[in-house]
Amino acid sequence: MPRTDALLAEPALLEAQARLGRALVKRAVLGAQARVRAGELAPDLVVDAALASLPATAAGSLHPVLNATGVLLHTNLGRAPLSAAALAALEVAAGSCDVELDLATGARGRRGRGALDALAAAVPAAGGVHVVNNGAAALALVATALAGPGSATGPAREIVIARGELVEIGDGFRIPELLAATGARLREVGATNRVHLRDYAAAIGPDTGFLLKVHPSNFQITGFTSSVSVAELANLGPPLVVDIGSGLLAPEPLLPDEPDAATVLAQGATLVTASGDKLLGGPQAGMLLGSPGAGAQLVERLRRHPLARALRVDKLTLAALEATLAGPPPPVSRALHADPAELRRRAEALAARLRADGLDAQAVASLATVGGGGAPGVQLPSAAVALPERYATALRQPGDGGNRDRDDGRGDGNGNGGRDDGGVPAVLGRLEAGRCLLDLRALPAEADERLYAAVRAVSG
Template identity: 40%
Template sequence: MTNVETKNLLPQLPAIEKLLNTQEMLELQATYARPLVIETLRAVVADIRSEILSGNQTQLPEHTEYAERTRQKIAAKTAPRMRPIVNATGTVTHTNLGRSLLSDDACEAIQQAAQNYVNLEYDIETGRRGHRDRITEPLLQQLTGCEASTVVNNNAAAVLLALQTVARGKEVIVSRGELIEIGGAFRIPDVMAASGAILREVGTTNRTHLRDYAEAINENTGLLLKVHPSNYKILGFTSTPTMEEITELGAQQRIPTMEDLGSGALIDMAAYGLPHEPLVGERIASGVDIVTFSGDKLLGGPQAGLIVGKSEWIEKMRKNPMMRALRVDKLIIAGLSATLQRYLIDSTTAAEQFPMLNRYTRSIETLHAVAEKLKAQLQDLFAEKLNIQVSETYGQIGSGALPVETLPSIALVLESAQISAEMLAAQFRNATIPVIGRIKDGLFWLDLRTVYEREQTWIVETATQVAKTL
């Protein structure tokens, strides 16, 4: 387009007010707020002006196109920012993808709490104000044997609150091999510094003895801390005192003890073919003063930080001014209490009741059946465009739970002769329902451990979109 043609076309762009009075735009204004429609329409006109100046637009659009472009932009602006996706990465509890899925009981409890007034901090028997911990505390007392408990928004917050309450301004003795860092650069030394406690590391990276703790104790020792290595494991020539030994030392020296269990488990994971993880109840039985652990991960509830232990310390944490900043709302308490109730009612059906445990323990035979069915569906869609194979692979629980253990799994492996694995992954990722897999050996892998009937349907819908672009 010549400069003269451009100059002639630009003045013909319709006025915003004129466009707003067309039938199509009036219908949009009946659905959406007028300011939103005006703002978006102006952006559309600006886009068309830019297209004319660049030579990509040689004639003015029809009035209906202005309305359609405006509708599309508004739809994109107002679409939910958090969207359902298919997790085919092989990492079951994926932090970036929202971590744990909740049981039907927990979801129903959350919905009930969201839509109704509830007795969150109201004692129905006395008619007076109560504490929100009384909802979950009786359940945790029965499930773990603890004297008292409280709940904050995640396990990092639980550790922070406990350290500041018990040992602010005092030394906290911990093994050098337990100064962990987890996702998001969360480091025990940094949390300790933020709490006001003083780090006193003992032992070496691979070997720490009980005498190291004993020799470090002085008049300013405030806490003996043990951190369960939930996201790593040291193998070989290693040694570390048990929590029972540290607890006994603490009792002898009148120093409180604490263990950060990280994932935490209420039932023996070995019963489901997974490696044994320390049970919260076992730690409480050993006499430890404070135990912190996550509400999701192995437990299968909403993300939260649970603190259980001796009443003396839990009461002090409740009175800590930080508690109000770290406490959870009624939705988390509703979901968590429903999860704990399910354990109390019948923990033997955990694999059926809790979606995450079910995903951890699905059989290879089941995954093979899913793979063959899905492979046939995708081959019909892609024909010769993609080479699709079924392959054995390994996944992981994720989010620091059982870090060195892998989960045997089955995957679909997709290969295109036209585009790279990265481009193919992007096509699946940017569809209406994003499908997130992983790239390995230059191929696009869809791990099926977390793919059920709903996800299979979504994968087929997304594949239908992708097939049209190849």
């Protein structure tokens, strides 16, 4: 049995230690030695076995996944994959950078000035902008500053909100519980399915902190319903905060019913909150956009609030957000605007290659969704490769867990991992009518070769 210290001194394992750390590499060596003792491995193969079991990065619990679900913003897969421009910005920000330094004067600079300027440029109707670490944080900051108890606001004030907008989203997260946790009081108006302007007007009083309108996220109420528009609420007097959720900054013709920041501000909202990692296609972040005048003053008040420090975003988020706003269309935008005919062509080509290899594969029509709480009920025409149901598990867990993907970690700018060094990427499809569907809408064309290789690798 080769000695552990001698193995760790091997050039290949020394290089791995420089990338991954000694502790992780040593565990891999000890695991390979245990296999030798069990008679599963020849002693001269310990180095190769240890290298093969190492993850691509020190964050070994994370693995690149090809998103073949047909859900463009899959929350369990991290929502929006970052663009190549955002990945390049992360490399710059990962080292020492002028995130809070004015290089011209050597004095302290405005933190995140590039990202804030890019956000302001993307929504010219905004009078002021600010960024926190996620959408829930943006709403919590607003509720704390405008309606929470404290020296600046006095006793807790009321947030007027329609009962039909007290939504719960993924993992049991509930908007009313978040708001209540800030110490603010909720004033519910209307019925679950119907709310009228008179309901809001009757609820407004000296204790009103602000009116809140919330995007319904991933559900719809249909039938006998009514709601009140932003324009109508804007005339009632108190500040109007609109949580649009999905992060659209401008109208999207493919999603005509999805609210966007520019339109909502033009309709009279005082403040808009939104997420950065949904339809915007950027990193997790919470964006606050205020109207000119009162909204801009409110944004500045929120920026100076003590809680804002606790909700501050780091330099990596600022860099990726700026690149997303100022750079080329991100992957989610390209997926949203994918040509169904081209998707069908890709599916047919993949299925034909797999059938030529003796596999049961067919190109089928499919329906994709936006996901991430955006555009509930909207279905996007797509195409998929249909395989036997057993492929769903095999593709999700290819090879042994430690060697499922030997990517170099650089990525391809589409959230689909990096250069393939001979391993097998994990693939997440969906089950439908007893078949495993690999929907191509959320995958760029350059991922097709990796998808083909993954299916072939688990077909035996």
